[in-house]
Every structure is written in C-alpha cells, then in structure tokens.
Amino acid sequence: MTSAQLTQAPTVPTTDEPARWSARRWILLLTLCTVLALDGLDVSMVGVALPSIGTELSMDTASLQWIVSAYVLGYGSLLLLGGRLADLLGRRRIFLIALSVFAIASLVGGLVSDPELLIASRFVKGLAAAFTAPTGFSIITTTFKEGPERNKAISIYSTFGASGFSLGLIVGGLMTALSWRWTFLASVPLAVAAVALGMRYIPRDRPSEEGGHDVLGAATLTAGMLGTVYTLVSAPEAGWGSARTIVGFVLSAAVLAAFAAVEQRVPHPLIRFGILREGWVARANVSIVVLFGAYISFQFVVTLYLQSVLGWSPLAMAMALLPAGIVVILSAPFADALIERFTAPRLVIAAMAALAVGYTLFLRIGTTPAYATDILPSVILLGVGFGLGFPAINVLATSGIRNEEQGLAAGLIQSSGQVGAALVLAVTSALVSGAEGEKGNAEAMLDNYRPGLLLCLLVAVAGLLIAAAPGRRRARADRLDVELAD
Numbered sequence: 001m002t003s004a005q006l007t008q009a010p011t012v013p014t015t016d017e018p019a020r021w022s023a024r025r026w027i028l029l030l031t032l033c034t035v036l037a038l039d040g041l042d043v044s045m046v047g048v049a050l051p052s053i054g055t056e057l058s059m060d061t062a063s064l065q066w067i068v069s070a071y072v073l074g075y076g077s078l079l080l081l082g083g084r085l086a087d088l089l090g091r092r093r094i095f096l097i098a099l100s101v102f103a104i105a106s107l108v109g110g111l112v113s114d115p116e117l118l119i120a121s122r123f124v125k126g127l128a129a130a131f132t133a134p135t136g137f138s139i140i141t142t143t144f145k146e147g148p149e150r151n152k153a154i155s156i157y158s159t160f161g162a163s164g165f166s167l168g169l170i171v172g173g174l175m176t177a178l179s180w181r182w183t184f185l186a187s188v189p190l191a192v193a194a195v196a197l198g199m200r201y202i203p204r205d206r207p208s209e210e211g212g213h214d215v216l217g218a219a220t221l222t223a224g225m226l227g228t229v230y231t232l233v234s235a236p237e238a239g240w241g242s243a244r245t246i247v248g249f250v251l252s253a254a255v256l257a258a259f260a261a262v263e264q265r266v267p268h269p270l271i272r273f274g275i276l277r278e279g280w281v282a283r284a285n286v287s288i289v290v291l292f293g294a295y296i297s298f299q300f301v302v303t304l305y306l307q308s309v310l311g312w313s314p315l316a317m318a319m320a321l322l323p324a325g326i327v328v329i330l331s332a333p334f335a336d337a338l339i340e341r342f343t344a345p346r347l348v349i350a351a352m353a354a355l356a357v358g359y360t361l362f363l364r365i366g367t368t369p370a371y372a373t374d375i376l377p378s379v380i381l382l383g384v385g386f387g388l389g390f391p392a393i394n395v396l397a398t399s400g401i402r403n404e405e406q407g408l409a410a411g412l413i414q415s416s417g418q419v420g421a422a423l424v425l426a427v428t429s430a431l432v433s434g435a436e437g438e439k440g441n442a443e444a445m446l447d448n449y450r451p452g453l454l455l456c457l458l459v460a461v462a463g464l465l466i467a468a469a470p471g472r473r474r475a476r477a478d479r480l481d482v483e484l485a486d
Contacts, residue, residue, distance in 0.1 A: 024201060028143065029153055031197040032136040033160035035099060038187050038194075039129050040164030041171060042106075043071065046122075047303075048172030048314045049180040056180065059115050069233040070119045074126025075133075076418035077226035081218060083134030083411020084270050087404055091139050092202045096195060098131030103191035110184035121184075137410035139202060141398045148340055151395055155335030158391040162328045169318035169325075176314065217270040220259035225415075227252035232422040236429040275405060275412070280345065283466065284397040287348050288413055289420030290463030291389050294355060294456045295382065296421040297428040298362075301452040304432065309367060309442050309449075320375060327383025328390075335391045344392040344399075345467070351389025352464035358382045359457035363450070367442040424459055428452040 021029075050064045059067075086094040102125055109121035137157070144153040175182040231248030238244045263269040276282045299321065306317040338347060358381030365374055397413035398406060431451040 025143070027197060028201045028203075029140065029156060031194050031201060032140060033157050034190060035132050035136055035194050036157060036161040037164030038102075038190055039133060040161050041168040042125070042129075042187055043068075044165050044168030045172030045175060045183040045186070046071075048169060048318065049176045049183040051314075052176050052180040053118075057113060057115050057118070063115055063119075066119050067122055070123040071126040071129075072233055072418065072422055073226070073229050074123045074128075075130045076126075076229040076415065076422055078127055078130035078222060079134055079415040079418060080225065080271065080408075080411045081222055082131035083138060083414070084408050086131070086135040086138055087406070087408060091135050091142070091205050092198075094131055095135040095139065095202065096198050098128045098135065099191055099195050099198065102128035102132060103188055103195065106184050106187040106191060110181045110188070133414050134410035137394070137398075137414070138406040141401075141406045141410065142205070142403045143203065146399060148336065151339050151391075152336035154394050154398075155339070155391040158394050159328060159331065159335065159387075162386055162390050163325055165325075167322075167325055169321060170315075173315035173318045217259060217262045217266060220255055220262060221270065224252050224256035224259055227255060229419065229422055232419075232426045235426050240430060271408060272405065275401065275408060279400045280396040281401070281409065281412070284348075284393050285413055285416040286466055287352070287389065287393050287463055288397070288417040289423075290352065290459055290466075291355070291386065291393065291420075292417040293420035293424030294359070294459040294463070295386060297424045297452065297459075298359060298382070298456040300425060300428060301432060301449050301456070302362075305365070305446065305449055309445050310369075320371065321379060323376060324379045324383035324386065327380060328387040331384075331387035335387070338388070339392055339395060344395045347388045347392035348396070349464065349467045351385045351392065352460060352467050354381045354385035354388065355460040356457060356464055358385065359453065359460055363453055363457065365446070365453075367446055424455070428455055431455060 046067060050067065053059060053067065054064045082094070082098070105121045105125040105128060109118055109125065112118050112121065140153050140157055141150060144150040171186070172183055175186060227248060231245060231252060234248075235245045260273070263271055263273065276285075302321070303317060306312040306320060307314070312320070342350075358378040361381070362375070362378040369375055394413060398409045401409045432449050
C-alpha cells in the first residue's frame with residue numbers, strides 16, 4: 001500500500017453501504033462497548049465519591065488525589081505495551097485475562113477499608129484497563145472491514161466511551177448517596193457478564209508470528225512510561241522546579257531514549273516507529289492529546305468552580321455537565337455517516353473549533369452566572385466537539401494500518417490521550433493551586449481558576465491550528481477527493 005493510499009483511506013467518501021451485521025457481531029460490539037464504558041464510568045464515578053471516601057477513611061487531599069492518580073499511573077504507563085502484547089500474544093486471551101483482573105480489583109476496592117490497599121487496587125485496575133482498552137479497540141478494527149463498516153463500529157464504540165464518562169458523573173452521585181463503595185462494586189457484575197460474553201463471542205485469533213522476543217524493549221518501555229506518568233501526576237505536589245520532578249523527567253527521558261535505541265537494533269521491534277509516518281497517525285495522536293488534555297482539565301476546573309465558588313452539590317454539578325454527555329449520545333447514530341459525508345479530517349477541525357469557542361465563551365463566567373446563558377452554551381459546544389472529534393480521531397489513527405499492528409495503533413492513540421490528559425491536567429493543577437487559600441472569597445477564587453481555563457483555550461487553539469495546517473500528505477488526499485468527486 002502506497003503512502004497516498006494510506007492517506008486516502010480515512011478521507012475518501014464512498015457510497016458503499018456497510019453489510020448488515022449478524023446478531024453475533026452486534027453482541028460482540030456491545031460487549032466491547034460495555035467494557036469501554038466501564039472504564040469511563042469508573043473514572044468519573046470515583047471522582048464524585050472522593051469527598052465521602054476521605055471522610056470515612058480519614059484521608060487528606062493529597063491521599064485522595066492518589067486514588068485518581070494511581071489509576072492514571074497504571075493505565076498510562078502500560079497502554080502501549082498492552083496494545084502491542086495483544087498483537088503478539090493474541091487479542092482474545094489478553095482481553096479476557098485483563099477484564100477478569102479488572103473485575104477482581106473492583107471487588108477488592110469496594111470491600112477494603114485501608115487507604116493503601118484502596119490505592120493499590122486502583123493501580124491494578126488501571127493496569128488491567130491498559131490492556132482491555134487497546135485490545136478491545138484492535139478487536140473491532142480487525143473484525144470490521146475498513147471503510148463504512150469499521151467507521152460505524154468505531155463511532156458506536158467511541159460514543160459508549162464518551163457517554164460512560166459523562167453519565168458516570170450522574171451514576172456516581174446516585175451511588176455515593178448510598179455508599180461510596182458502590183462506585184467500585186457496581187462495575188463487578190457488568191465486568192463478569194462481559195467476560196462470559198467475551199468467551200463466547202470474541203473470535204479466536206492467532207498470536208503474531210513476528211516479534212515477541214523483545215524483552216529489553218518491553219522493560220525499557222514500561223519503565224520509561226511509568227516514570228513519565230508518575231512524574232507528571234506527582235509534579236503539582238512536589239513542585240515543577242523541584243529536584244525530584246526534574247530528575248524524574250530526565251531519568252524517564254533517558255530510559256525512553258534507551259528504548260528507542262533498542263528498537264532500532266532488534267530484528268523484531270516491539271514498536272515500529274515508522275507507523276507514525278503512515279496516513280494521519282501522527283496528527284491523530286496530537287489531536288487526541290488536545291481533545292483529552294483540554295477537556296479533562298476544563299472539567300476539573302469547572303468542578304472546582306461549581307462546588308467551591310458557587311456551592312453546588314456533586315449531583316447538581318453533574319447535572320450541569322450532563323448536556324455534554326447527552327449531545328455525545330445523540331450524535332452516535334450519525335457519527336459514521338458524518339465521517340463518510342464530510343471526511344474524518346474535516347470533522348476533527350470542526351471539533352477543535354467547537355472546543356475553542358466553548359472555552360472562549362466560558363471565560364466570561366462570573367460569581368453569579370445564569371446557567372442557561374453563561375454555562376450551558378459552553379457545555380453543549382464541548383459535547384459537539386467531543387462527539388465529532390473522538391470517533392473521527394480514532395478512525396484516522398487506525399486507517400490503513402496492517403491487522404498485525406492494529407493493537408499498536410490503538411495503544412498509541414489511547415496512550416496519547418492519557419499522557420495528554422495527565423500533562424495538561426498537571427499544568428492546570430499548578431495554575432489553580434492558589435485557589436485553596438482564597439476560600440470564602442468567591443471573586444479571588446475565580447481569578448485563580450481563570451489561568452486554568454485560559455490554558456484549556458490555548459491548547460484547543462493549538463489543536464485547531466495543527467489539524468487545519470496544510471501538509472504534503474493532506475494536500476495530496478484533498479486533490480484525490482476532488483478527482484473522485486468529479
């Protein structure tokens with residue numbers, strides 16, 4: 001396949017209709033969607049439950065932060081390795097084992113009363129999700145034919161992930177009203193059911209005949225990613241200029257450089273870096289950094305603003321953000337059709353523009369806002385941006401990639417999202433850290449939150465400029481679109 005064909009794959013409109021899916025395929029897709037939704041639900045439900053956890057287990061703010069950070073640490077550090085091991089050892093096997101571990105870790109987290117065990121269960125849960133997320137995505141991209149059929153499957157899959165995160169705020173509020181433990185235990189029966197369905201409906205696959213012997217590469221990749229993510233999530237507490245943070249980044253960079261050197265010399269590398277030069281892969285990964293980084297950071301700041309400045313309850317705060325999730329859910333039936341009609345790259349550009357406008361409008365916020373005019377427009381625009389951007393980026397990240405590297409492509413795009421979220425959120429946390437000392441002074445607290453909101457806007461604008469920038473590959477694909485249309 002030539003580079004022009006690789007670039008063409010995600011952008012060429014087609015009139016071919018996807019074949020009618022069998023019941024078996026629908027059950028397979030919905031099983032994978034359920035697991036992805038569980039990941040999103042878990043992250044947002046636990047966020048809502050943190051105050052209740054802190055009260056019952058006598059955990060301070062720094063300890064509570066690690067309930068979230070431990071999950072991010074496990075998830076972000078092994079995503080690349082998880083996706084590639086699925087290619088090498090078999091997607092069905094890796095998916096079912098990791099999902100079983102996810103269920104066990106959820107059960108343990110809901111039963112323990114020791115803060116350290118709770119944090120450890122979250123870390124293990126993140127490790128398990130680092131395998132289920134890219135593996136589930138690569139099962140879809142290797143099961144559904146590239147083009148309208150795969151676009152439809154990815155659109156549905158992406159919608160479940162985004163909806164799980166959005167609805168998790170509501171579900172978390174309801175579960176926390178019963179007990180914070182239900183925010184952990186609620187995932188157990190769904191995960192067990194998904195394991196049972198997966199054993200029956202996930203097709204058996206053969207491990208790749210290439211690779212699998214790059215032990216040094218696996219060790220250096222895991223150590224480098226673990227060090228990078230740990231340094232990112234601990235930097236706000238330790239200080240960005242502290243010796244610990246600087247040494248952490250330097251050592252992580254050195255280990256990742258060693259990994260890159262290893263990959264250039266082994267006969268069957270764990271990661272083929274040339275994949276970033278294919279199609280829209282590199283630009284898709286940058287786009288997901290922007291999408292997740294700005295969106296998660298904005299939600300973090302808005303959560304603090306609504307609860308600390310306006311005094312809203314967690315459930316009221318969740319209801320305020322719910323329209324974004326509803327927009328994403330309603331966009332599901334049309335995402336694949338929009339990709340075929342307007343092309344995925346154009347949808348990414350539209351998504352970044354919607355995000356930038358939404359963040360701009362929110363900068364007008366004051367201490368006595370009217371929800372309908374001051375908050376809701378931004379929330380809806382963010383839903384539009386996520387609903388358009390998430391499925392389109394995922395399509396672009398895997399189009400034209402060989403089946404034996406789909407797990408790698410899935411791991412790359414999801415790692416980029418997690419690292420982007422961790423990086424932008426860490427910077428945002430540092431920018432708004434002074435707000436805690438201004439409690440009781442709403443105007444001063446809001447002033448301390450504004451730099452974080454401005455950062456979200458700047459990240460979105462940078463993403464828009466990168467997505468819209470003309471390039472050699474992009475120009476060639478656009479010319480090809482015109483020729484086919486004629």
